[in-house]
Structures are given as structure tokens and as C-alpha cells.
Amino acid sequence: MKSTVTAIWQGNFKEGNGFLKGENSTLEGVEYKPVFAKASGQPITNPEELLGSAHATCFNMTLSYILSQAGISAESLQTEVVIGINNNVILSSTLNLVAKIPGIADNEFQDYVIKAKQMCAVGNALKVEIEVNAQLL
Template identity: 40%
Template sequence: MKRKATAVWNGDIKTGAGHITTGSTVLNKTQYSFNSRFADGIGTNPEELLAAAHAGCFTMKLDLDLTQAGYTVESLETQSVVTLDNGKITKSELTLVAKVPNISDEEFQVIAKGAEETCPVSQGFSFEIVLTATLV
């Protein structure tokens, strides 16, 4: 499987702007700029897109692992916060709230940690990944 996205940038780093389009066109000429990356400008940025990819991948992998272990998932909600520090991405913090009937917290934590370590996006990152998983 291969997926693609295209980024276009015009101008210098501070006053220029660009847009990102994904192969599926879910993002279609979505704006990004210096302000959307480093301030509160309108548009997306690479770190936000990495956070979305990490949250989505981990959540799908966890659902697969729980299902294969014989559990029926009621809901999984994951937030990823990606940290950019001194020009380097240093961390992705995953915060998960899950409703999975008939599973002990101990087994849930083991399966969640396994999913965090084996989801394809986690495996592609070389920076720290922190998981906080709460079973409700």
C-alpha cells in the first residue's frame, strides 16, 4: 500500500504560504503557513498532521488487538499531542479513553501498550512516545 500527499509552498518562510492535498482529497489545498505552525494562524501544520496520523493509527491498531483478543469495543477516543522543541519533534503523547466491557484494567493496559508499540505510525517515529490509557 502506498499513500500520497502533495505540499506546495510559495514565498519565504515568514511571509509565504502553502497548501497540502492528500491523495484522497480529504485535505484539498488545505492552507499551512508559518503562523499556522508556530502561532495561531488559520490552517494546518506538519505536527498537527503527525498527531492526527498517530492518534488514528494507534486507535485502529488497538481496536484490532482488542477484537483479536475476544473483546467487543464500545468506544475508543485517542488524543495525540506532538511536541516541537527547538526545531525538533521530540514527543507524541497519546491519551486514550476507552469503553471495553468485560476486560480487566491489567489486561487492557497490556493490550494498549502493545498497540502503541506496534502501530505502523509509532514504529515510524524515532522520538519519545508516551501512552496514558484509561478504561472507563
């Protein structure tokens, strides 16, 4: 499987802007700017947010897959991600998960979370320290 996204940049670093085109998504027209840039009235993002969102969504989908394989359906999986950056180097990704899954014990849930962390394709590609804090409601 391959997934293609095209990033287009126009102008200089401080005043320029970029747009995304996703082959299999609705990224068409999403604007990206440097982290310090202010919103221009339309939805904007930056590479750090995109990386974080890719990790959080991949983790949620992987966990959902693992749960489904065990015959379990989550009511909700809400994952916040914090990308740690120092001197232009991404050092870590911390996933903070709050899950609503009826009828599952916490120790069983934590085992599924560990498997999802190990299987997440985006997390595996990052090659950084990954921490997962998981809370079952």
C-alpha cells in the same frame, strides 16, 4: 502499500501558505501554515498537528485491530496527542487515551494498549520517546 500526499507551498514563510492533496483522502484543499499563523477562515493545520494526528489515528486503529482480533469491540477510543518539541527537534509523543470498552478488565486493556504502542506504524517511524497514558471507563 503506499500512501501519497502532495504538499504545495506558495510564498514566503510568514505570509505564504500551503495546501495538501491526499491520494486516498479528503485532504484536498486543507491549508497548512507555520505554528504561529492565525486561521484564515478555512480549516488550517501545521506539520506538527499533522504528525500528531497521524500518530493518534494510527494508534487508535492499531488498538481497534488488536481488540477485534480478540473478539472485542470498543465503544470509543479517544486519544489526545502531545508532541514535544525543543529547538526545532521533535523529542516525544505522548498519547492520552480514554477508552470505553464494555466487559474488559483494566489489566487486559493495558496489555492491549502496550501491544498497540509497539505495533503502531507511525509511532515506530518517529524514533522518539513515546508515552501512553490509558484510562478505561
